[in-house]
Amino acid sequence: MAKTLFDKVWDAHVVKQLEGDIDVLYIDRHLIHEVTSPQAFSELENRNLPLFRKEKMVATPDHNIPTKDQHLPIREALSKHQVDTLVQNCEKFNVELYGLGHPFQGIVHVIGPELGITLPGRTMVCGDSHTSTHGAFGAIAFGIGTSQVAQVMASQCLLQSKPKTMRITIDGELKQGVLAKDIILYIIAELTAAGGTGYFVEYAGPAIESLSMEARMTICNMSIEMGARGGMIAPDQTTFDYIDGREFAPQGKAFTKAVEQWKTLKTDEGAVFDKEYHFDAADIEPMITYGTNPGMGIKITKPVPVSLGEGSQDSFKKSLSYMGFEPGESLLGKPINHVFIGSCTNSRIEDLRIVADYVKGKKKADNVSAMIVPGSKQVEKQAKEEGIDQVLAEAGFELREPGCSACLGMNEDKVPAGEYCVSTSNRNFEGRQGPGARTLLASPLVAAVTAVEGKIVDITKHLN
Amino acid sequence: MEKFKQVISTAVPMPIEDIDTDQIIPARFLKATSREGFGDNLFRDWRYNSDNSPKVDFVLNSDEYSGKILVAGRNFGCGSSREHAAWALHDYGFKVVVSSFFADIFKGNALNNGLLPVQVSDDFLASLLEAVSENPQTEISVNLEAQEISFDGHREAFEVNAYKKECLLNGYDDIDYLVSIKDEIEAYEASSIVI
Numbered sequence: 187m188a189k190t191l192f193d194k195v196w197d198a199h200v201v202k203q204l205e206g207d208i209d210v211l212y213i214d215r216h217l218i219h220e221v222t223s224p225q226a227f228s229e230l231e232n233r234n235l236p237l238f239r240k241e242k243m244v245a246t247p248d249h250n251i252p253t254k255d256q257h258l259p260i261r262e263a264l265s266k267h268q269v270d271t272l273v274q275n276c277e278k279f280n281v282e283l284y285g286l287g288h289p290f291q292g293i294v295h296v297i298g299p300e301l302g303i304t305l306p307g308r309t310m311v312c313g314d315s316h317t318s319t320h321g322a323f324g325a326i327a328f329g330i331g332t333s334q335v336a337q338v339m340a341s342q343c344l345l346q347s348k349p350k351t352m353r354i355t356i357d358g359e360l361k362q363g364v365l366a367k368d369i370i371l372y373i374i375a376e377l378t379a380a381g382g383t384g385y386f387v388e389y390a391g392p393a394i395e396s397l398s399m400e401a402r403m404t405i406c407n408m409s410i411e412m413g414a415r416g417g418m419i420a421p422d423q424t425t426f427d428y429i430d431g432r433e434f435a436p437q438g439k440a441f442t443k444a445v446e447q448w449k450t451l452k453t454d455e456g457a458v459f460d461k462e463y464h465f466d467a468a469d470i471e472p473m474i475t476y477g478t479n480p481g482m483g484i485k486i487t488k489p490v491p492v493s494l495g496e497g498s499q500d501s502f503k504k505s506l507s508y509m510g511f512e513p514g515e516s517l518l519g520k521p522i523n524h525v526f527i528g529s530c531t532n533s534r535i536e537d538l539r540i541v542a543d544y545v546k547g548k549k550k551a552d553n554v555s556a557m558i559v560p561g562s563k564q565v566e567k568q569a570k571e572e573g574i575d576q577v578l579a580e581a582g583f584e585l586r587e588p589g590c591s592a593c594l595g596m597n598e599d600k601v602p603a604g605e606y607c608v609s610t611s612n613r614n615f616e617g618r619q620g621p622g623a624r625t626l627l628a629s630p631l632v633a634a635v636t637a638v639e640g641k642i643v644d645i646t647k648h649l650n
Numbered sequence: 651m652e653k654f655k656q657v658i659s660t661a662v663p664m665p666i667e668d669i670d671t672d673q674i675i676p677a678r679f680l681k682a683t684s685r686e687g688f689g690d691n692l693f694r695d696w697r698y699n700s701d702n703s704p705k706v707d708f709v710l711n712s713d714e715y716s717g718k719i720l721v722a723g724r725n726f727g728c729g730s731s732r733e734h735a736a737w738a739l740h741d742y743g744f745k746v747v748v749s750s751f752f753a754d755i756f757k758g759n760a761l762n763n764g765l766l767p768v769q770v771s772d773d774f775l776a777s778l779l780e781a782v783s784e785n786p787q788t789e790i791s792v793n794l795e796a797q798e799i800s801f802d803g804h805r806e807a808f809e810v811n812a813y814k815k816e817c818l819l820n821g822y823d824d825i826d827y828l829v830s831i832k833d834e835i836e837a838y839e840a841s842s843i844v845i
């Protein structure tokens with residue numbers, strides 16, 4: 187029978203099936219960080235259980251670390267305690283840890299791929315919803331809660347009911363200035379923030395195939411913002427080239443053999459999805475969000491809607507009043523005082539290059555504070571090797587050390603209450619970037635142009 | 651995990667859609683390394699001003715509404731996978747959340763912590779919200795065994811996965827089961843080609 191990519195990978199990982207449509211799903215790799223793992227380690231200890239497969243785990247601190255002076259002890263006591271607890275737990279249970287200062291440290295979803303831990307056909311989980319990022323390689327990757335982190339620690343398995351499948355095909359060619367971030371913001375705006383709930387999404391079509399691995403990761407990363415469990419893209423030559431030679435990827439003959447197997451990981455002709463959508467790349471333009479969930483996105487040149495078709499008008503009004511916007515108004519010309527470039531959505535080397543290319547020889551506007559936080563130590567190192575740090579410094583951008591930073595405002599990197607931030611992160615929820623902060627999600631290119639102009643503009647008029 | 655059978659209680663209405671886990675428990679309160687105490691910061695930024703004084707118009711600060719059941723708008727629990735959201739609701743004293751739609755990860759986290767997500771139709775939700783708003787003393791009954799929610803003569807059946815229902819009724823959790831099938835997991839590892 188013709189199978190989808192998702193079915194192939196899922197079915198290969200079912201240890202056994204239980205009544206009530208529940209599968210015992212085997213997990214190949216488990217990534218952990220400081221915020222959602224401490225209670226799971228305590229759970230194991232309380233129950234006197236050993237760690238079942240420590241060699242299938244990797245840990246790194248990212249959510250709750252400063253992005254300045256990482257060589258110094260963390261000042262904030264609770265954050266320090268949480269990061270220290272991760273270090274102690276990893277020592278006690280003998281788990282591989284890329285701690286602060288380690289050349290492999292970074293945002294958990296940035297380091298997995300760049301170290302060759304993320305591979306096609308694998309199942310991967312992490313106590314973080316953006317684990318969907320790794321699906322860009324043709325892996326099944328999804329976020330889990332802390333109880334499930336403990337389950338994977340104790341058994342390398344999870345009890346899961348199989349999600350439904352959805353395919354989103356994007357035909358045609360992308361216009362100039364349209365990046366992966368615009369594609370996914372467009373899709374979420376079309377499907378709404380709950381439109382993918384219960385589904386695992388495969389992204390396909392010529393516009394997706396033309397993308398780099400970094401761009402594919404941006405798309406899969408935000409699958410969760412439409413409620414989907416995860417997203418995936420069939421591996422192809424772009425994928426294999428990216429993996430080749432990475433630290434923990436198969437090497438030499440083993441790599442050649444693996445590629446042969448990975449080539450089988452694609453949806454068979456005639457396979458049936460529970461839901462299908464088709465979009466045309468030519469309809470996608472640079473996007474920005476105006477509201478307080480990622481489904482509230484518009485083409486940057488279009489006005490804020492007057493109402494939302496589905497759902498209650500009260501929630502829509504509440505959202506606009508939080509943002510300080512009026513129904514039907516245009517965002518063009520709105521002054522913006524903060525620009526944040528970072529997060530597991532857009533902090534890879536390609537994102538930094540896009541920003542550097544645009545701002546080279548320009549200066550940020552005086553009213554803007556522009557912060558750029560690389561996704562990992564390796565990204566940071568490469569940016570320095572390529573001279574990107576110089577370009578950014580000359581343009582007045584502040585390059586920080588790797589971490590989640592203002593994506594979730596857990597450390598001191600916050601946007602002040604009431605102020606606007608154009609951010610390359612993935613969530614514009616109330617208070618996400620700090621209490622009262624107003625977030626507008628956009629691509630790294632839109633963020634770079636906004637930083638230089640000091641306000642929202644039609645970026646297509648600013649490109650060469 | 652404690653056993654869950656039936657809850658009969660008044661309810662707290664929150665007719666807002668897309669309530670995300672960043673609202674339920676903001677990230678800056680996720681620094682604890684134990685599971686306790688999150689209820690104090692449940693809905694922190696909706697509940698308190700920046701000087702920590704309570705916001706009088708927020709429902710958790712009202713004298714009128716209280717109870718073990720939270721009734722919320724559709725797509726409850728979207729966003730971050732933080733289980734702290736389920737811990738905060740449970741720690742505050744909620745045993746049931748009623749909505750017309752739940753985000754996946756939140757639903758799983760709630761079930762793993764003895765907090766029952768009850769998904770009802772849009773119409774049922776609308777009449778329930780209306781009844782509770784009009785009369786804060788409205789009593790709602792949620793019966794897990796019978797998979798039924800009722801108030802004032804209205805009733806509706808709700809779905810819950812058969813395995814999860816057993817777990818809740820008996821207070822079991824998934825770890826107990828997974829550890830008990832270790833031999834089968836090892837047999838899978840020995841036979842599988844995945845790396």
Ligand code: SF4
Nearest residue numbers: 316529530590593594
């Ligand atoms: S960068 Fe943001 S979204 Fe990504 S893992 Fe960190 S907190 Fe989560």
